[in-house]
Structures are given as structure tokens and as C-alpha cells.
Amino acid sequence: MWRIRAFEERVGELTRADEVYGLVHLSIGQEGVAAGVCGQLRADDAVYSNHRAHGHVIAKGAPIERVLAELMGRENGLCRGLGGSMHLVDAEHGFMGATGVVGGNVPLALGSALASRLLGSDAVAVVFFGDGAVQGGIFVESVNLAALWRLPAILVCENNGFAEFTPRSAHTNVERVGDVVAPWGLARETVDGNDVVAVHEAFGRFLAGARRGDGPMLLECLTHRLRGHYEGDPARYREALAAEEWQERDPILRLQRRGAVEGWFDGRVPGRLEHEARTEVEEAVRLARESPFPPPSLVSELVYAGL
Amino acid sequence: MQVTYLQAIAETLAAEMRADERVFVLGEDVAEGGPWGATAGLADEFGTERVRDTPISEAAICGIAVGAAQSGLRPVVEIMFIDFLTLALDQLVNAAAKAHFMSGGQLTVPLVLRTQGGAGQRGAAQHSQSLEAWLTHVPGLKVVMPSTAADAAGLLASAIADPGPVVFVETKTLYFRREEVAPFEPVPIGSARIVRPGRDVTVVALSRLVPESLAAADELAADGIDAEVIDLRSLAPLDLETIVDSVGRTHRLVVAHEAVESGGFGAEVVARVQSVAFDELDGPVERVGAPFAPIPFSPPLEDAYLPGRAEVVAAVRTAVNR
Numbered sequence: 001m002w003r004i005r006a007f008e009e010r011v012g013e014l015t016r017a018d019e020v021y022g023l024v025h026l027s028i029g030q031e032g033v034a035a036g037v038c039g040q041l042r043a044d045d046a047v048y049s050n051h052r053a054h055g056h057v058i059a060k061g062a063p064i065e066r067v068l069a070e071l072m073g074r075e076n077g078l079c080r081g082l083g084g085s086m087h088l089v090d091a092e093h094g095f096m097g098a099t100g101v102v103g104g105n106v107p108l109a110l111g112s113a114l115a116s117r118l119l120g121s122d123a124v125a126v127v128f129f130g131d132g133a134v135q136g137g138i139f140v141e142s143v144n145l146a147a148l149w150r151l152p153a154i155l156v157c158e159n160n161g162f163a164e165f166t167p168r169s170a171h172t173n174v175e176r177v178g179d180v181v182a183p184w185g186l187a188r189e190t191v192d193g194n195d196v197v198a199v200h201e202a203f204g205r206f207l208a209g210a211r212r213g214d215g216p217m218l219l220e221c222l223t224h225r226l227r228g229h230y231e232g233d234p235a236r237y238r239e240a241l242a243a244e245e246w247q248e249r250d251p252i253l254r255l256q257r258r259g260a261v262e263g264w265f266d267g268r269v270p271g272r273l274e275h276e277a278r279t280e281v282e283e284a285v286r287l288a289r290e291s292p293f294p295p296p297s298l299v300s301e302l303v304y305a306g307l
Numbered sequence: 308m309q310v311t312y313l314q315a316i317a318e319t320l321a322a323e324m325r326a327d328e329r330v331f332v333l334g335e336d337v338a339e340g341g342p343w344g345a346t347a348g349l350a351d352e353f354g355t356e357r358v359r360d361t362p363i364s365e366a367a368i369c370g371i372a373v374g375a376a377q378s379g380l381r382p383v384v385e386i387m388f389i390d391f392l393t394l395a396l397d398q399l400v401n402a403a404a405k406a407h408f409m410s411g412g413q414l415t416v417p418l419v420l421r422t423q424g425g426a427g428q429r430g431a432a433q434h435s436q437s438l439e440a441w442l443t444h445v446p447g448l449k450v451v452m453p454s455t456a457a458d459a460a461g462l463l464a465s466a467i468a469d470p471g472p473v474v475f476v477e478t479k480t481l482y483f484r485r486e487e488v489a490p491f492e493p494v495p496i497g498s499a500r501i502v503r504p505g506r507d508v509t510v511v512a513l514s515r516l517v518p519e520s521l522a523a524a525d526e527l528a529a530d531g532i533d534a535e536v537i538d539l540r541s542l543a544p545l546d547l548e549t550i551v552d553s554v555g556r557t558h559r560l561v562v563a564h565e566a567v568e569s570g571g572f573g574a575e576v577v578a579r580v581q582s583v584a585f586d587e588l589d590g591p592v593e594r595v596g597a598p599f600a601p602i603p604f605s606p607p608l609e610d611a612y613l614p615g616r617a618e619v620v621a622a623v624r625t626a627v628n629r
Contacts, residue, residue, distance in 0.1 A: 046378060080411030089410035096377055097410065101401050107367045108402060111374020111382075118331065118356065119379055138397070141367035148362070303446050304544075305407045305415040305470035 001031040001196065001252050002270075002277035004055040007064055010281045011054065011071060015231040019289075020071045023100075024085050027055040029194070029226035032251030033158050034059040036199025037126060037219075040207055046096045046112035048105040048127040051086045052158075052225075053098035056128055061093035065284035069291045076291035080298060094123075102163075103133035106142040106155070113146075113153040113215065124210040125153045132163025134177050146216040147184035153216045154206050155181075158193060160225045165237045177220045186218050193221025194251040197258065224249055308490075313482045315456035316345050316421075319463045319491065320383065324353050327381060330467060333359040333368060334385030334421075341385065343482055345421070369395035369420070373403045373472075376418040381467060389424035389476060390433050403472040404447030419466045423477035425515055425565060426613055432601035437514075437566035442474050443543045443575065449473040449496055450542040454517035456486045458540055461494030469496060478514045478565075499546040501553065505535035508559035508627050510619060511550055511576055513539050516563040516595065523619035534623055542572055550576065551584045558589040559626045563619050568596025593622035 008028045014020040027034065030052070038047060038059030049056040054071075058064055062078060070077030071085050078090050086100035096112060099105045109127035116123045133139055134157065146153055157177045161168050174180050178188045187206065191198040199221055206217040226246065228235035247253060256270045301307065310318070324330045331353075332346055338360040340347030350358040361368045365386055372382040386392045392399070399420065406414040426435035442450045451466065451473065453459040459477065466473035473496065502517060503524055512520040517538045524534040535553050539546070554560050560580060562573030577592045595618045603609050 046374075048374075078411065079409060079413070082411050083409040087405075087409040089406075089413050091410065091413040096374075097406065097414065099402070101397055104370070104397060104401060107370025107398065108374035108377065110367070111371040111376070111380075112378040113374075114371060115375045115378035115380045118375075119329075125374075125378075138366045138370065141362075141364035142370070144362060145364060145367050145371065149359075302408045302412050304449070305412075305417075 001035045001255065002273045003064065003280065004031045004034060004058050005252060006274070006277040006281045007058060007068070008054060010285065011068070012227070012231055014072070014285070021073055022084050024071070024231040025052040025229065026227045026231060027052050027225065029250070030158055030160065030223045031055055032196035032199055033156065033193045033221045033223055036196045037156055037203045040200065040204055041094070041126065042123065043092070043094045044121065044123045045094050046109065046123065046125040047094055048096055048109040048125070049098040050102065050105065050129050050133065051098065051100050052130070053088050054085070057088045057090055057095045057098070060090065060095045062090040062095060064280060065287040068284045069288040072288050073293060074288055074291035075294040076288070081294040082298065082302065103129060103136040103138050105129070106133065106139055110142055110146050110151050110153050113151040114149065116152060117213070122211050124207065126156055127153070128156050128158060130163065131157060131159040131161065131168050131177055134180050135171055143181050143184055143186070147186055151215050152210040152213055154203070154210055155216060155218045157218065157220045158223050159220055160223050162225070162229070162238065164229045178218060181218050186216055188218040188220065190220040190222065193223030194249050194254060196251055196255050309485050309487055310456050311483050311485055312456045312459050312477070313343055313345055315460040315491065316463060316477070317347060319460045320346065321349060321352060323464060323467045324349065324357065329379065330381045330383065331357040331359065332383045332385065333361055333372060335361055335363055335387050337385055342387065343479065346385070365391050365394035366398055369398035370402065372418050373398055373406070373416055376416045377406060377414050381417050383419045383421060383467065386420060386422040388434050389422045389438050390436050392422055392438065399448070399472070400445050404445045407471060408447060415470045416472045417470050418472045419463070419475055420472065421475045421477065423479050425478040425480045426602045426609060427480050429604065429606060429609065431604035435602045437564065439476050439542060440566055440570060440572040443572055447471065448543060450476065451496055451540060452476045452514045452542060453540055454481060454514050454538050457488045457491065458494055458538070460491035462496065462540065464491070464493040465496050468493070476514070480515045494540065497541045497544040497546055499540055499549040500538045501535060501549065502538045503534070503536040505533040505557065507533045507557055508561060508623050509535045509537060509550065509553040509557045510561045510563060510623065511537045511539055513564040513572065515565055516614065516619070519615045520563055520619050522616045523623065526616065526620055527623055530629070532623060532627055532629060545576070545579065547579050547583070550580060554580060554584050555587050558587055560588065560592045561595065561619065561622045561626050562592065563595035563614065563622070565614060566596055567599055568594050569599050571596045590626060590628065593626045595619055595622045
């Protein structure tokens, strides 16, 4: 979680310094979901994500210097600088893609789950999406098919209460995403997404089932994005959390407090992890800056596969 | 042997599924064979895990096919009418077409999307369109449009073998035409075919307008006009070389398709030809296409609306000034 937090904070700075380009959506505040889910997956488990994907790809195992190089449009980026923040892919680690189309990757994850089954593998597919994706028709089509075909897919909704700039209550009368899928009889659970232990435990139960070929399941994680929808969003549509309230909710601080009480780790561990994460990110910044921009010839080389 | 266009498709699907376990079919009613029987018998031979009936959910069907292709399968997805491809365009255009590029080459999407278009069946404006030009505007998609049984079989085999997404546009009007064919062979994507050699004018035709143009050529021959007819077969990538070679011999060009003329693929052919072979042209290029109107239902109106042999004959006469 510290690696994601340190990465995202640095990306925010680099965006304001015009070193990271384009539309950038940070996941500060939602690290507990990425860590609690991806930490339990294998490299051959497919993960799909949305526009707010940095935490997911890092948690799935992508080298952070290559994530950052991608955000900076460099040749050494995960996608050689052709995708950018909203279209990250790291196939080697099973991160099969983010998308800039809200809800667009939900059926793709089902396709990967179907491939697992037809190829005789116990790999599962996971897709992250926000509560804003649930009001799209593709979501309903996908849930129906996933349930009908009993696909080994786990749908992970990060319900941060806002679809872009609008609170959920202005878009739908259904407060809980878990209730949206109720008619299909999906196994579903709603947890506090800022409690990484709760996410880890609930997802672990679903994962064990999906490995056996059960599915689909829906894990709704109630969370909070600390930043605006994108970097530069003045966020006039909501009041910022008071500092004290954020201290209560911050998934990293919560884990640190609980870990200290439960005796899970030495009191010096969190500080060390934060320091290591920030050091790793600084090294990533250095490496990404050293990577050249890709050659213009790359554009025509990759239009078709197999050229 | 004698086969129909539809039989050629069904037999090729079966042959490809026998040869490669990763190939599977999904779409509305495919296990039942579909409305025309293009997938008839496949479920009996391969089972319903590989011949998957889907609900009427074009977007999800297409998205699932994209994900399956990215994860190692070779889906052949059917969208029953090209008119309904509108519902799956996000998955085709924003996901399938761009995945290889946007991932820096990490992902491949070996997906075939079979669909069919064309009017003449009194299907009216939502079951009869020719929308292929839209798809050619999207980098990353290959688009083919066979007009014969042999090409349908050969292009389908090549499409299934292709590492990227291929849209395979059939035409319902030609489904039941019986043809004498040699054993099927793969037809490379991106190659046009000279169907009828001629000296006076080149007619580049698509899909149903190929047999219409051949009939037009016969009619014109009686007046001493010798038309060369080229079946484009692939729109993207485009075999410009075969067209330009032909124009270099005939110096006159007509492009013909059933789609609405305005913004149709013929315009792209014309633009590409004039940019490399302007000096070869002895006169303006003529286009044959449908009027700028939705397809009418009433039979006399639909018949009048659809371009065919007569329109090709008229366009050729204009092009050659005779």
C-alpha cells in the first residue's frame, strides 16, 4: 500500500510539473482494495481495471519504473508509451488491461474467465470497476452472462460514492451495488474497502471458490478517493474530508494502528516500508526520465499484429 | 463440387474447429444454426461449450470474445445483422482494434466477427444496411467482404488464422447461390481478384455488386464495351496495386457498392487511385451506391433504391463516354 501511495503522490507532482501527461486519475485512499485483492493472485490470473488503474497494476506485480515510464510516454513504459495512464497493460504479470471506457472491461474479464475454463486452467479473472460503471447497459449484460455461464470471475466494485463528479444518489436509487446484482443470485459481499484486512479476507473466500470453478462473485468495497476525479479537478462537487476524519479512514494508517495493537509487526516496520517505497519511487523517476521517447516508426508497426 | 456461400461458411467453421481446439463460436442462436443455417450442425459435432448460444447482448458477446481472444482462444463471434453491430461498436472499436497497439504489442486479439448485411429482402432500414465503410475507418481492424463461396471459405480460414481482429461481412442476398467450386483454399486478406478481364474500363465492386457488375459487363459487351471487373474482397487492408495496375491498362474507373454512396468505401478507393495514378485516368471516376436515404420497406421503393446491374451499366457508359 505504501508503494502505491508513494507512487500516486509522486505522479500527482509530476503531473503538475508536466512530466506525466494526459488525463491522470489517482487512487490515493483506495489502496486497500488493490492490495487486498491483487496480493492473493497468481501471475496467470487475469486482472482488468478501469481508468483509475495505477494501484491495481502495481499490486499485480508490474515494475513501478515501467508504470511510471508509461505515464511519462517513454519507450521503457509498460506499453512502450502507446497506452498511457488509462490503458496500462502488463501481460507478463496477468494485468490484461485498463480502459478509459467506464464499464468497458467487465465483459473482457468474463472472456478471460471463459478462456480459463475452455483451456482447462484454474486461473480466475478479476475486474475492478467503480460504482459509476454499474448504471451502464454493458454491466447488466455482463452480469447476466457471467451468472448464466457460471464463469470463474470476481467482480470487484470500488464504490467511492462518486461517478466522476456526481454523487451516486444523483444517478440511481440503488445505494448498494451488491443489491443491483441480487436478482442473478451472485455470491456477493459488501465490505469496508478502507480496511485492507476485511478486503483480503472477503476476497480470499471468493478466490478459493473461483479456483474450484465457482462463480461469478461480486465484492463491493466501500472506499474513498482522497483526490478529485482527475488531477486538476477542482472538486467543487464535494467537501474535502477534515484532516482528522481522513486520519480515521486512511487505509494505511488503519492497518498500521491495527497491526500495532494486534502485534503483527514491529512499530518501526511502517516507517521503514514508507521509506523504502519512497526510495523505490525516486529511483523509478530517475529511470523513467532516462528512458527515451519511443521512435515515431512505432506507430505504424503496431497497428496490426503479426507484421 | 457444388456449394452455396452459406455451406462454404459452415464447412469452413467446422474444419477450423476440428483443426484447432481454441476455435469456438458464440452468438445469438448459433447452436440452433442461426436464422440461415451458417452454424447448423456445429453444436452436434463440437458441443455447446464451443458453440455457445448467447442472449441478445451484442456488447457483452463482443466483449467476451475480445477477452477470450486476449487470453488464448480464437473466438468466431456472430452478430446476426450488421445493423446490430452498432450495439457492440465500443468493444470492437475501443477494445479489439486497439489492444495490440495500446499495449505496445503485448496483447493480440485473434478474433473473427462474422456478420451479414445487404438489402433486397424487404427487411427495411434496420435489417438491411451496408455499414462496412465505418469499420474501415478504424485502424487495427481488418475488413473483408467476400462475394463467392470459394472466397467466403478462403477468407474465413485466413481470418481465423489472423493474429488480429477481422470483421467478416457476408451478404444475405448471396447466401443461397449455388456455385461450382474447387476444394477450398485460404485466400490471403488484402488481395483483390480480377474476376473478368477487360480493356476499356475497370469496375471495382464489392459483395453483391460483383455479380451485378459481371451481369453489367455482359450487357456492355454486346455494345462493344469491354469492362474489367475486380472483386475487392478485402477493404482493409486494401489491395491498391491490383486496382492501379488495371487502371493503368483501362484508364477508366467505376467503383460500385450497395452501401450509401456518400461516405462509402468507393470514395476511399477513388481518392487512393487518383493520388497515385491521376495521369492514368482519362476521365472522371464514376461511383455507384445507394441514395442518401434509409432503406425503404415498400417493395417497389426498395427495388428502385438498390443499386445493381442497370446502375453499373449507366456509370460505365458515363465513364467511357459511350
